[in-house]
Amino acid sequence: MKKEDVLPSADQQTEKKPEEKQPEQSPIDMEWKLCSFSNAADYIPCLDNQKAIKKLRSRSHYEHRERHCPTGDDIKKCLAPLPSGYQAHVNWPQSRKQVWYSNVPHPGLVSYKKDQNWVKKKDDLLLFPGGGTQFKQGAQRYIDFIQISLPDIAWGKHVRTVLDVGCGVASFGGFLFDKNVITMSFAPKDEHEAQVQLALERGIPAILAVMGTQRLVYPSYAYDIAHCARCRVPWHVDGGRLLLELNRLIRPGGYFVWSATPVYKNEPEDVQIWKDTKALADNMCWKMIVKQRDPKTGVGIAIFQKPKDNTCYQKRQKNEPPMCDESDNRDAAWYVPMQSCLHKIPEGDGIRGTRWPQEWPxxxxxxxxxxxxxxxxxxxxxxxxxxxxxxxxxxxxxxxxxxxxxxxxxxxxxxxxxxxxxxxxxxxxxxxxxxxxxxxxxxxxxxxxxxxxxxxxxxxxxxxxxxxxxxxxxxxxxxxxxxxxxxxxxxxxxxxxxxxxxxxxxxxxxxxxxxxxxxxxxxxxxxxxxxxxxxxxxxxxxxxxxxxxxxxxxxx
Structure with a gap:
């Protein structure tokens, strides 16, 4: 947010035109019907709009995973049914470990990720051991390893908010609650069946979203840390557009924690991805301050820090990635295309982003x-x-x-x-x-x-x-x-x-x-x-x- 006389209107944050208002039916005349189409119990109107998805010219940047909301007569005028056997959810904190299978009756991840300890089925429960692709001895061990690798992170004091990209069933965010850290986990609605639904049933913040063509729905500097553990995002392609979107969201002086095979394995593809991503991070003036492998699990992490000021940008010999145009609103995020550019770090008194907030709480x-x-x-x-x-x-x-x-x-x-x-x-x-x-x-x-x-x-x-x-x-x-x-x-x-x-x-x-x-x-x-x-x-x-x-x- 720039220095202003008044709070800017959030409608300045969108490039989508509002729909024309339609006449409403009186509640007295309402006769509700049950949705009876396929997958009605899990229907998400803006992500399951097959009519709009079929008209897309391209899916190469996950356009089919983005929002395409129905309008007019295409809006379903019915109520989502309950899954058979639905019952009151398991209460927190027990829900972090187990939920009722009947509430989220999707067994796909049980078999698909059976060797990675994401989720298991036992009788009428789904169990969450706290594992994951990178959490070979549990999410808690992984979280502690990050803290040991970089004590300045100071979970729950210096760092309070985290964005977890490609979150799986969100065990990372679930166990960060023990550190007084709140994590917004997100993943697309894809072949990893119901992962976000499972996260929410567990009582962990999560939302359906994809790093595709549009900005994520957050203002600039919204998070202290962005995290990716085997999130399968190609950070190095398309001029680094996706990593530049994370740069928009990370607070000046904040961190990007990356744990994936390119960080610690020597397969030719991994080596090349690391080389390209590291070069991009260098050009973005991100400083790699940790590259370390956990001796107990063999999993490695790399931690990059976003600059606190514009000194490095000013010293770059090439304007690559380019600096964003001064007219580009870094907080604009509702149906706004991603940009392959860097926003200047705020400078001067009374400007948001020039100081790190006070320690939590x-x-x-x-x-x-x-x-x-x-x-x-x-x-x-x-x-x-x-x-x-x-x-x-x-x-x-x-x-x-x-x-x-x-x-x-x-x-x-x-x-x-x-x-x-x-x-x-x-x-x-x-x-x-x-x-x-x-x-x-x-x-x-x-x-x-x-x-x-x-x-x-x-x-x-x-x-x-x-x-x-x-x-x-x-x-x-x-x-x-x-x-x-x-x-x-x-x-x-x-x-x-x-x-x-x-x-x-x-x-x-x-x-x-x-x-x-x-x-x-x-x-x-x-x-x-x-x-x-x-x-x-x-x-x-x-x-x-x-x-x-x-x-x-x-x-x-």
């Missing part, structure tokens, strides 16, 4: 110093004042209301999404709970996501007029604070409520805060879906509804 409530240069925040007051009052406000709401007054059993809540996250205060207030929160900043709202990631929290951009890139039944609680007021003006509320029903687990909760007029439309819609209204509270023109999804599905 102080980081979560510390006011980013660069906010002082923004006189108008979300509500028209100085951004610093708003940030600090927002932090106090959500601490009070969570402690006095959500934790005690909504009938929610927080011992069974693990995967949480704040659908309109603002400054991230709701997620910050939940840091002491055994949950993780994905902070979503709608592209129609001011761009507060850089503030959220500076707090040591995870989040992404999204347009709630489209479906989310996750499987059905993957979240326990969805928080919608004045989200629908804006949606009412654009694409309406019905499709988004149906989307909430798709991604929420049976027994999961929706917390809605909005005007009485808006929630007057939402409440009958929830009732038509057989959600149970547990709490409804009105004060003047504002209303709160806490509703619990049931296991009801239409009969046909």
């Amino acid at each position: 102080q980081r979560v409530n510390a006011t980013p110093d660069w906010l002082g240069t923004i006189p108008k925040g979300l509500f028209g007051k100085p951004a610093v004042e708003e940030f600090e009052s927002d932090t106090i406000h959500w601490q009070h709401v969570v402690q006095k209301s959500y934790a005690r007054g909504l009938e929610i059993d927080w011992t069974v809540i693990r995967n949480v999404m704040d659908m309109k996250a603002g400054y991230g205060g709701f997620a910050a207030a939940l840091v002491g709970y055994p949950v993780w929160v994905l902070n979503v900043v709608p592209v129609t709202e001011p761009d507060t996501l850089p503030i959220i990631t500076d707090r040591g929290l995870i989040g992404q951009y999204h347009d709630w007029c489209e479906s989310f890139s996750t499987y059905p039944r993957t979240y326990d609680l969805l928080h919608a604070d004045h989200l629908f007021s804006r949606l009412k003006q654009s694409c309406g509320v019905v499709n988004t409520v149906v989307e909430m029903d798709r991604i929420l687990r049976p027994g999961g909760w929706g917390i809605f805060r909005d005007t009485t007029t808006i929630l007057g439309e939402i409440e009958p819609l929830l009732k038509s879906l057989h959600w149970e209204i547990r709490v409804s509270y009105t004060q003047e023109q504002e209303q709160l509804i806490a509703a619990q999804k049931t296991s009801w599905r239409p009969s046909s």
Whole structure:
């Protein structure tokens, strides 16, 4: 984020034109049907749109794994069925080790990765030993080896946020929770059947995404570390475009941890890939500070550090990769093509990215110093004042209301999404709970996501007029604070409520805060879906509804 007078609007972060609003059906007239097409129980609208995928001119850069959302009559007007035998999920932390097979009935990885200790099936459970292709003695051993190799990483203090590329079943991120590190794991929906679905069922942050032609849906400097363990990404091809995308996302002074056969094996192909990737990293001014092999497992890692300033860029004899044009917005990330270029490192006082945030856990409530240069925040007051009052406000709401007054059993809540996250205060207030929160900043709202990631929290951009890139039944609680007021003006509320029903687990909760007029439309819609209204509270023109999804599905 550049030095600005106001927070930039997140709609500046997209190159996609909004769809024209369609008339909505009244909730009173709703007659829900059960989706009956193939794979309906795991249907992801924007990733399973075969009509759009068949029209693609190329798949060479994984275009078929990217988002292609249905519109108009192509939007499925039905509800995803439950898998046969579906039951309440295993609670965290036991879920890191085992989940019900009936909830994610996909045996493919059990056989496909049987020699790599990803996942095993025993009776009616799927078991996760904590292994992986590179985790030959478990993810915990691997995580400790990284720390031993580079003590400056200081898990859970200096390093708080990690992006795990090609995550498998996300055991790396799952065991980093023990270090007070939160990891956003991602992988495409591909032949590695249901890997992201399994990660989420385990209670580990994960999303379906691919390093293809479009930027990942995060602002610049969103992560302290990017990690790749045998992620099968060709970093060295296409002018280094994919590694340059990681460079955009890594905080200045942050790290790239790479563990793959080119790092430590001497096969001709591995040697050439290492040579090409290392040359690219050198040209990007990444400094290799560790190249080491674990004597117990034989697995090697290489750790590169992104520069903290522009000194190295200025000394390069060749402008390869080229520097990005000054007009290129490094935070733009919603349907924005990747660029094969380097952004300059920020310089000067009051600019985001010039300083590493405070150590965790102080980081979560510390006011980013660069906010002082923004006189108008979300509500028209100085951004610093708003940030600090927002932090106090959500601490009070969570402690006095959500934790005690909504009938929610927080011992069974693990995967949480704040659908309109603002400054991230709701997620910050939940840091002491055994949950993780994905902070979503709608592209129609001011761009507060850089503030959220500076707090040591995870989040992404999204347009709630489209479906989310996750499987059905993957979240326990969805928080919608004045989200629908804006949606009412654009694409309406019905499709988004149906989307909430798709991604929420049976027994999961929706917390809605909005005007009485808006929630007057939402409440009958929830009732038509057989959600149970547990709490409804009105004060003047504002209303709160806490509703619990049931296991009801239409009969046909």
